[in-house]
Amino acid sequence: MFNSITGIITAKFPKQLFLDNNGIEWDICVPDSNLELLPPVGNEAKVYTWLQHTENLMSLYGFASADERSVFLDLLKVDGVGPKGAVKIMSSVSSGRLNDVLERGDVEMLEKIPGVGKKTAAKMMLALKGKLKLSEANPSINIQSASPYSDVVASLVSMGYDKRLVEQKVSQLAEVLSAQSDFAGKTQKDREDLIFRRAIVELA
Numbered sequence: 001m002f003n004s005i006t007g008i009i010t011a012k013f014p015k016q017l018f019l020d021n022n023g024i025e026w027d028i029c030v031p032d033s034n035l036e037l038l039p040p041v042g043n044e045a046k047v048y049t050w051l052q053h054t055e056n057l058m059s060l061y062g063f064a065s066a067d068e069r070s071v072f073l074d075l076l077k078v079d080g081v082g083p084k085g086a087v088k089i090m091s092s093v094s095s096g097r098l099n100d101v102l103e104r105g106d107v108e109m110l111e112k113i114p115g116v117g118k119k120t121a122a123k124m125m126l127a128l129k130g131k132l133k134l135s136e137a138n139p140s141i142n143i144q145s146a147s148p149y150s151d152v153v154a155s156l157v158s159m160g161y162d163k164r165l166v167e168q169k170v171s172q173l174a175e176v177l178s179a180q181s182d183f184a185g186k187t188q189k190d191r192e193d194l195i196f197r198r199a200i201v202e203l204a
Contacts, residue, residue, distance in 0.1 A: 005062070006046045009039060014160075015087055017062060019047060028062035029083075031072075031090035033158035037064035052083050061087065071095045071132055078127045080120055088115040094154035099132045106189065148188070149174055152196050161203055169199050 005028075007021035017030045017038070028047060030038070039045050047062040048069045061083060063069040068090075075086035089098070092114045101109045102125060110121035149170050156166045173195045177183045183191065 002049060002051075004046055004048045006044065009041050009043055009045050012038075012041055015091060017047070019045065019062075026060060028060050029087060030062045030064075031068075031087045031158075032092075032160060033090055033094050033154075034062070034064040034068055036157055036163070037068075050083075059083065068095060071098070074128055074132055075124075078120070078123050080123060085115055089113055090158075092155075092158060094151070094158050095132070097151045097155050097158075100151055102129045102132065104189070105129065109189075109193075149192060149195055152192050152199065155196065156199055156203070165203065166199070169203055170195060173198050173202075 005019060005021055005026055007019040007026070009017065010020050010025060011018040012035055015029055015032055015035075017028045017035065019026045019028060028049070030047070038047070047064070048066050049063075050061045050069060050072065052059045052061065061072065063072060072083075072086050072090060075081050075089060076083065081089070093101075098113075105125065107121050107125055110116055110124055111118055113121075116124065153163070153166050153170050156170070157163045177191070177195065177198075183194075186194070
């Protein structure tokens, strides 16, 4: 079994990456959050892989790092979450953000992730809380950051918004809302949720 493929990125589409390796162009299913972490089209990239091989199907899944692949494999341990479901979840939320939500025991936030309902959220909390394999040495998924709203930025970028525009909008909203007396009294989670919802509306 191969661990990774290194080649030139020839195309990027939602949840899909084409990678040319010595004349062989691989069609790889990649979470949208990981597409953002990989180099632009025309550049060389190393993609960590996982092969799904059944009697009627063969699909190749790819990730920007071994840690991201580990998160994918952890999601597969959740009853009812298959490869496509895991990719959908990872496309909607960064690994760092997911880990943060799990550690806080925030079932309501889990339920808001596309592809995750009430039952799946409960199963994810039971199976994954305190168990996601995230390496703090990997800056792409490190949940610690200088910005108090870095998780909001990561979540919006994983949804397909331009990172530069997202950073500007989140910073702008944080500044405006901080001037409101009731904003300071909210919990960090409530402040993040408010900025997240406002940013989606204004970026649309």
